[in-house]
Amino acid sequence: MREFVVPESANGFRIDLFLTQSCDGYSRSQIRDAVQNDGAEVDGRIIRPSYKVKAGQKVRFRVPPPASDDTVPENIPLDILYEDDGLVVINKPAGMVVHPARGNWTGTLTSALAFRFQSLSDVGGPTRPGIVHRLDRDTSGVIVVAKNNAVHLNLAAQWHDRLVQKEYTAITFGRLDRDRDWIHASIGRHPYQRDKQAIREGHATSKTASTFYEVVERHGRVTRVDVRPKTGRTHQIRVHLAHIGCPILCDRLYGGHSELSRSQIRRLAGTEVATPGVKPTPEGEEILLSRQALHAKALTFTNPQTGKEMTLTAPLPPDLQAVLDLLSSDSSL
Structure with a gap:
């Protein structure tokens, strides 16, 4: 157990930020988890990570044990789009998980x-070195990685304040009546399927979302x-x-x-009424697409x-280019 007195310079700081600055060797996420698990007291009272300290208060903190680093270095080629002393931008391939998780170590x-x-930032903890944001496993494209904590925190603030412009390419199935439009619908956890999200307007756990x-x-x-x-x-x-x-193809x-095979893509695009997932792939036919047709094509920050x-x-x-080339080559579509 470590004890601190809050100085004037830290007046108004969140407790997790104050402790991160006071305890060397721990990331903010590690500190936050420890506080969330009743690891911190202010003037004898257990508090939450969002609590803001005041000058002169006495803080007692149960320092968490060092976290094990489950990230195993592997010699996997990277497509680097940009690199400097503070960050690196990667073109992530489809099929690659961003960080270790259940079933993907x-x-x-x-x-x-x-x-x-x-050297990479450790703000996100030992299993997420450098990771500022993430892409789904089967989404390809641009992802930014921070080399140090100062750059990481700056980039994270830009994401939080919605200052980063994100642009994706998607190939969808269905009728889009409008050439351009906004979709405003709150998203929350699916009520029955843990790995899915769902539109849940007005639900206590849902968050506003705009696309x-x-x-x-x-x-x-x-x-x-x-x-x-x-x-x-x-x-x-x-x-x-x-x-x-208009779901994304192969989502x-x-x-x-x-x-999807070539003939299935033609059938979906044609005039025949088709529902995704109804007809199996013809035996022996080349599969053209086997992951969700979503690509993070640009980031501005x-x-x-x-x-x-x-x-x-x-x-x-x-x-994805092969799918578009196939459709473009068919003059009937």
């Missing part, structure tokens, strides 16, 4: 980063759209597009096929070290 982005870089989309090209019932989410809820783009009747959770705005883009990956 190896082959992660953090494993690749740990092998490649000597702007714009049609880029139409091929019958298959449409390519540019998507710019204003908020950053889990699975937001996937949930919102499914909500308006297993929210209404897509598990995989302010470089914490230079103060300059920068935009990083990742080209459309071959599998």
Whole structure:
């Protein structure tokens, strides 16, 4: 147990921030977890991480045991779009999990980063070195990684304040009546399926969510759209597009096929009435797409070290380009 007296310079600080600055060797997330588990007292009273301390108060803190680092460095190639002393921007491939989690302990982005870089931020804890934000496993594209805590905190503040512009490419199935529009619908945990999110307007656990989309090209019932989410809820783009009747191709959770062959894509785009997932892949036919057709194509943010705005883009990956090429080559669509 360690004890502190809050100085004037820390008056008004959140308790987790005050303790992070007072206890060397621990990230803010580690401190926050310890406080959440009744690890801190202020003037004899157990408090929560959001509590704001006052000068002169006495703080007692049960220091957490050192966390084990479950990130195993692996020599996995990285497609680096940009790098400087404070950050690196990666073009993440589809199929790569960002950080270790249940069922995905190896082959992660953090494993690749740990092998490649000597120093990364530890704000997110030992299993998430450098990770400022995340992409779903089967979403490809731009992801920013921080090399030190100062850069990490600056970038995290930009995300929190919605100063980062995010742009995605999605290929959807369904009829989009409008060429461009906003989707405003609150998102919360699915009531029955733990791995899903759902539209839950007015529910106590739901959060407001807003997504702007714009049609880029139409091929019958298959449409390519540019998507710019204003908020950053889990699975937001996937949930919102499914909500308006246009699920992303091959999005297993929210209404897509598990995989698509050339003939299936043509059938979906054509005039024949089709429902995702109804007809199996013809035996022996080449599978053209086997993951959700969602790509984080661009991020615009302010470089914490230079103060300059920068935009990083990742080209459309071959599998999504192949789908669009197939549709474009069919003059009937």
